[in-house]
Amino acid sequence: MKRFIFLLCLFLPALSWAQLTIQIQKGADKPLSVAIVPLAWNGPSLPEDIASIVGSDLKRSGQFAPLPSGNMLSMPHEASEVVYRDWRALNVDWLVVGKIVPMQNGYTVQYELFDVINQRQVMLDREVGYNDSLRDVAHAISDKVYEKITGIRGIFSLKLLYVSALRDAQGQNTYRLMLSDADGAREQILRTQREPLMTPNWAPDGETIVYVSFETRRPAIYMENLRTRARQQLTNFPGINSSPTFSPDGRKLALVLSKDGNTEIYVMDVATRELTRLTNQIGIDTEPAWTTDGRSILFTSDRGGKPQIYKVSATGGNADRLTFDGTYNARPRAMPDGSGFVYVHRESGDFHIVLQDTKRGVTRPLTQASLDESPSVAPNSAMLIYATLYGGRGILAAVSVDAGSRYLMPSRFGDVREPAWSPFVDRR
Amino acid sequence: MTYKNLGLSLGVVLAMALAGCSSNKAADSANQNGANSGLGSNSSSTFDPSANGNGSNLAQNGRIVYFGYDQATLSSDGQSVLDSNISALKSGSQHIRLEGHADERGTREYNLALGERRANAVLQYLVANGVSKARIETISYGKERPADVGHDESAWSKNRRVEIVLN
Numbered sequence: 001m002k003r004f005i006f007l008l009c010l011f012l013p014a015l016s017w018a019q020l021t022i023q024i025q026k027g028a029d030k031p032l033s034v035a036i037v038p039l040a041w042n043g044p045s046l047p048e049d050i051a052s053i054v055g056s057d058l059k060r061s062g063q064f065a066p067l068p069s070g071n072m073l074s075m076p077h078e079a080s081e082v083v084y085r086d087w088r089a090l091n092v093d094w095l096v097v098g099k100i101v102p103m104q105n106g107y108t109v110q111y112e113l114f115d116v117i118n119q120r121q122v123m124l125d126r127e128v129g130y131n132d133s134l135r136d137v138a139h140a141i142s143d144k145v146y147e148k149i150t151g152i153r154g155i156f157s158l159k160l161l162y163v164s165a166l167r168d169a170q171g172q173n174t175y176r177l178m179l180s181d182a183d184g185a186r187e188q189i190l191r192t193q194r195e196p197l198m199t200p201n202w203a204p205d206g207e208t209i210v211y212v213s214f215e216t217r218r219p220a221i222y223m224e225n226l227r228t229r230a231r232q233q234l235t236n237f238p239g240i241n242s243s244p245t246f247s248p249d250g251r252k253l254a255l256v257l258s259k260d261g262n263t264e265i266y267v268m269d270v271a272t273r274e275l276t277r278l279t280n281q282i283g284i285d286t287e288p289a290w291t292t293d294g295r296s297i298l299f300t301s302d303r304g305g306k307p308q309i310y311k312v313s314a315t316g317g318n319a320d321r322l323t324f325d326g327t328y329n330a331r332p333r334a335m336p337d338g339s340g341f342v343y344v345h346r347e348s349g350d351f352h353i354v355l356q357d358t359k360r361g362v363t364r365p366l367t368q369a370s371l372d373e374s375p376s377v378a379p380n381s382a383m384l385i386y387a388t389l390y391g392g393r394g395i396l397a398a399v400s401v402d403a404g405s406r407y408l409m410p411s412r413f414g415d416v417r418e419p420a421w422s423p424f425v426d427r428r
Numbered sequence: 429m430t431y432k433n434l435g436l437s438l439g440v441v442l443a444m445a446l447a448g449c450s451s452n453k454a455a456d457s458a459n460q461n462g463a464n465s466g467l468g469s470n471s472s473s474t475f476d477p478s479a480n481g482n483g484s485n486l487a488q489n490g491r492i493v494y495f496g497y498d499q500a501t502l503s504s505d506g507q508s509v510l511d512s513n514i515s516a517l518k519s520g521s522q523h524i525r526l527e528g529h530a531d532e533r534g535t536r537e538y539n540l541a542l543g544e545r546r547a548n549a550v551l552q553y554l555v556a557n558g559v560s561k562a563r564i565e566t567i568s569y570g571k572e573r574p575a576d577v578g579h580d581e582s583a584w585s586k587n588r589r590v591e592i593v594l595n
Contacts, residue, residue: 165572167577173573175572196569196572196573198536198537198540198570198572199536199537214569214572217567218567219540219567238565239544239566240540240541240568242537242540243537256537256541258541258544263541263544284538284541284542284545286537286538286540286541287535287538300535300537300538302538307534307535307538328534330534330535330538331536331537331538344534344535346534349533351533351534351535371532371533371579373535373536374535374536389579392579417536418536
């Protein structure tokens, strides 16, 4: 019986409801023109169209305008078939061609990238995939093409964690912890329950997650391995148990507890579960975020009367205030490249996401809606995903760090929120 | 519209079950819709085990205390809500659960702390007025369980609240 339920769980994702959709709102002013020629394939139709997924990935970045395949003058599949003038005539800057070769139980996808203007091949590579992993192949190609052209590591193979909330006609809430590809595809329901789920976050291994669940009618912090599905309750103290976030080395967890009478930030040693209290203030201290070097923690505190962002050493000590503009600055997240941090800023009653660029000493708004929150910066520091209200519903949205491109990811059902981009897991 | 009122009714139906009568405004408006949603749906909720509870005498408007925007101090209205229930709460033996909530404005985790502050404000008032602290538990849901899912002041004012739940 147990085994049956386990198998059932395995199949549940396949029954999922294609919840997130993508709407590109705006791209870069001068996107690069790229052509991804449909890949050569002699065989029965494949479950995924790799060229089309690569095109969608690149388009979503806002930096590329893919050429529709109907406009192509020729359909090369390898270098010897490429006629540059066909692509120059269409003002194409970059060309991707390739072919799918069958192998035992799967496929090898060989692909090439050409710099049309300079008339040269700049990359020749291959990916191996199976019927159930052709989307992974496509995203891996997108990552490599994107990195080759822009010099920035691609984030198309990453995953997203987020929370979905659905209220039925009886006013009953259903909360779900969701996992999907970066483009919203292949979503899986990790948990479904009547009580709230909050703040999912990834460990740097890319397979361990932490989150807050109220399933016992009280908030508690849980850690779960997505591969084995082994799950542990990490804290269950009286009062608040919230905001777990892993240190960059994965050994420590910053979290928020109010067990000592007031909302304070603690650091837990993941191996020993030993807790160290980091803050000790009358005000609220919450929403911790590690800096990339793992030495400091940014957090929200209203010790000065209103919520502002502070920074404290990960071993404790005095905190420095980092925000001074306005009366509500909260929920910081450090830029992975060390260039600064993003946070939620209240301006004339609206909540926007703002980037404080500490290197240049400037602060700039990245979003403009009324209730933007929970920013998660992609590990390449080029994009951030956040939650916002759109048409009265909670949706996810992404914006480039230069604010030049933006797309929305509304859900077909209910509200979605608290997105968290998975980390880069080193492949090299 | 249905969403809005049904959400509220869930909570208030419990108040009615506890109080055995209803005359305050919130309960009245919810009652009209509660007639449609029915007590049946309410009793299946995980969150109101006391719906079938045994004869508490909480005053009709006694279950919910409301707060101002960004505020966690009891208003005089809030105090009078509590005052009208102190004797019932003091004399009972039930477990008192104070559930703090916030409106949707502001970040989720800060709102969680704000909801706890509100629950603690009610806790302190009850204890100062003779209710045994040992019987009281506080919990905050932040903005995760709004009573009203609207996005305007009318909804927000209903969501900045502490609900008193007896077990």
